[in-house]
Amino acid sequence: MTPRQPVDSGSTPIWARPEPPARRTPHPLSRELIVGAALELADADGLEGVSIRRVAAALEVGPMRLYGYVDTKDELLDLMADAVYAEIVPPAAHLSPDWRAGLRLIAGLTRRAALRHEWFPELLGGRPHLGPHALTALEARLSVLSTVPNLTGRPAALRRAAAAFHAYLVGALRTELAERQADRVEGRSEEQWRDAMSPYLRQVLDEGRHPHLAELVVEGEHPTPGAEFEAGLEIVLDGIAAQVS
Amino acid sequence: MTPRQPVDSGSTPIWARPEPPARRTPHPLSRELIVGAALELADADGLEGVSIRRVAAALEVGPMRLYGYVDTKDELLDLMADAVYAEIVPPAAHLSPDWRAGLRLIAGLTRRAALRHEWFPELLGGRPHLGPHALTALEARLSVLSTVPNLTGRPAALRRAAAAFHAYLVGALRTELAERQADRVEGRSEEQWRDAMSPYLRQVLDEGRHPHLAELVVEGEHPTPGAEFEAGLEIVLDGIAAQVS
DNA sequence: GTATCGCTCGATACACTGTATCGACAGAGT
DNA sequence: ACTCTGTCGATACAGTGTATCGAGCGATAC
Structure with missing residues (x-):
């Protein structure tokens, strides 16, 4: 019945x-x-x-x-x-012919959305996102990437570049936001990082078995997360540009 | 919880x-x-x-x-x-002086661990991983990267390269494993992907508003996830190599 | 040898979770 | 006016993480 x-x-x-x-x-x-x-x-x-x-x-x-x-x-x-994802779709009008600028725009929009909705990266890279706005955002990424000289007319290479670009976004944002939340829980402020470094970490580094890591922690300037994100993005963009064959 | x-x-x-x-x-x-x-x-x-x-x-x-x-x-x-992470630490003996080979080894170990423990990527990029083996793995990444010509003696650049490399690993593995699990749930086998493509996706693509995406789906050969992972890795490695200044 | 202390164990309880079930009710159709 | 049909949501079930606290036991003190 x-x-x-x-x-x-x-x-x-x-x-x-x-x-x-x-x-x-x-x-x-x-x-x-x-x-x-x-x-x-x-x-x-x-x-x-x-x-x-x-x-x-x-x-x-x-x-x-x-x-x-x-x-x-x-x-x-x-x-x-x-x-x-609806907040991430780039306004088509602002897409410049410069593919690097286009990808920077998309990456920036994605990061801003992630900062507005800190839970978003937790969903990123989880179950596949096939909603209409996610597909539109994917199409936008592909559209920009298809203007890269080495990639036009080479779908396989295009797919790889798009996957790598997106993987970077997922990993970088997930890591950044998770760290931000952990810091917030522990009440650390951005500037006091080294002073407030957990005694545990200091002890491990003092053992001397992680020399490179120790150097990084000791070394002076800790850039803002935003700058770090953009620097990593440039690495990926350079890598895409370097794809030839 | x-x-x-x-x-x-x-x-x-x-x-x-x-x-x-x-x-x-x-x-x-x-x-x-x-x-x-x-x-x-x-x-x-x-x-x-x-x-x-x-x-x-x-x-x-x-x-x-x-x-x-x-x-x-x-x-x-x-x-x-x-x-x-304990499974990911590379045997120091096998670290060649070639930094690209070293990073390929680390990436491969990470992916193999993720395939053995499909839940691992869900934890990757979540709350910061500061356990002893995670720190050792991080130190190994830094150690290899510190031999990159452009990075030796430039801690800030080293940090950025390490972050980008790790972000790629996190994003790529998370995405790959999530897709693998979704496919398993829906009973798709790897080769039948296009045939079994959900009617929903086909309908969306038939609307013609996602031309680049449609081309990717239609285009013939879908490489194995492993090849895709390695191709993306090469992009990141090229990007690291391109970091000068 | 006995008494006491301190600490560990785990049964019970609490405040939740996602969701299946199904009786009651309301709006539509005749 | 009277069915009928489909929606609503109270109740229920099987689970979750973990706080609480009495019981019991091992080690120590006398």
Whole structure:
């Protein structure tokens, strides 16, 4: 009797599943509303602050209500990630013919989005992101990269460059944001790093078995995370430029 | 893990905390035993299969018993990650004077470890890894990179190169393993990718708004993940080599 | 040899989590 | 006016991490 939800809904991604029709209830819902509430929670308390129950509570609705719009919590996270990707799509008008500038723009947009939504890098590189905005962002990366002299008309090389570029973004942002959060938890401020260095680390370095690491920690200027990110980006850009054959 | 409040800031990290003395009980315990059991669970069922209760059960011990050896589940995950780092430290004897070969070796070891422990990339780039083996692996990376002509004696440039190299590893492995797991869940085999491409993706591409992406999907040969990883690595190595000034 | 102390163990409890189930209810169709 | 059908959400289940605290035991003191 109960109309079974088509069991293959597990194989149909949420992006291909229509949202239930709007209904006039004391608290109307939509995927957009749900994702909006989830984003707010995540921005405030991190990903751990997002639970089906809390999102529902923020919308003044029973928890089970959400499952009409989303099959699973992971799908909600997918929607949240895609919402961030929407902030990353570069305005086409500003794409200069200079591919390095184009990639710098994309990388900068991605990093800014990650700083606005510190939980985003935790999702980056997790389950594949195939939402509409993620695909548009991917297309933008490919579009810029396809103008690199050595890559035009060489799809395989293009794919490799795009993968490497994206891998750098994922790894760099994930690492930076995780460190930022760890520092915040331990109450370290950016400038006091060496003074506040944990006694443990100092002890390990004093043992003298990590000479290169010790030199790095001792050595004077610690650049800002932003500068570090951009410096690494230049390395990747140089590597892409160097791809010949 | 739910009550995230008492983060206990400033307390000594687990690496600096001695383990409680061994005790003769029906089921003697040690961090090594605990981590071993946790690794087995994670290798079998993924990170989601690791819970304090399950680890304890595998050791035929009450759950709370573990909290004498570990303050928090996150600390257990730290220990697990460090155990994997132990597999990554390159045998010093095999480090050739060729820095590119050295970095290829390290990258290969890291990838092999990630394939052995598919959950490892999920931890990579999460909370900072400061365990003894992680530090040794970091020192190895720095040691190899310090032999790059342009980097010797330039700590700041060395740091940037090391960060970029590691960011690539984190991003590439995380992405590759996540895709591998998603494919496994959906029962896709590697060769049938295009045929089994989800109708959703095909439909999006057919709309024609992602020409570059469409070309990549259509274009013939999909290289193995390993080849893709190595190709991206070459890009990063080229970028490091190109760092002058 | 006995008494005491201190410490470890783990059962129980608490506050959560994601989600399956299913009775009750409301809106549409006849 | 009366079905019928589909949505809603209270309740329930099986799990999670971990705080608490009484019981019991090993080592020490007398």
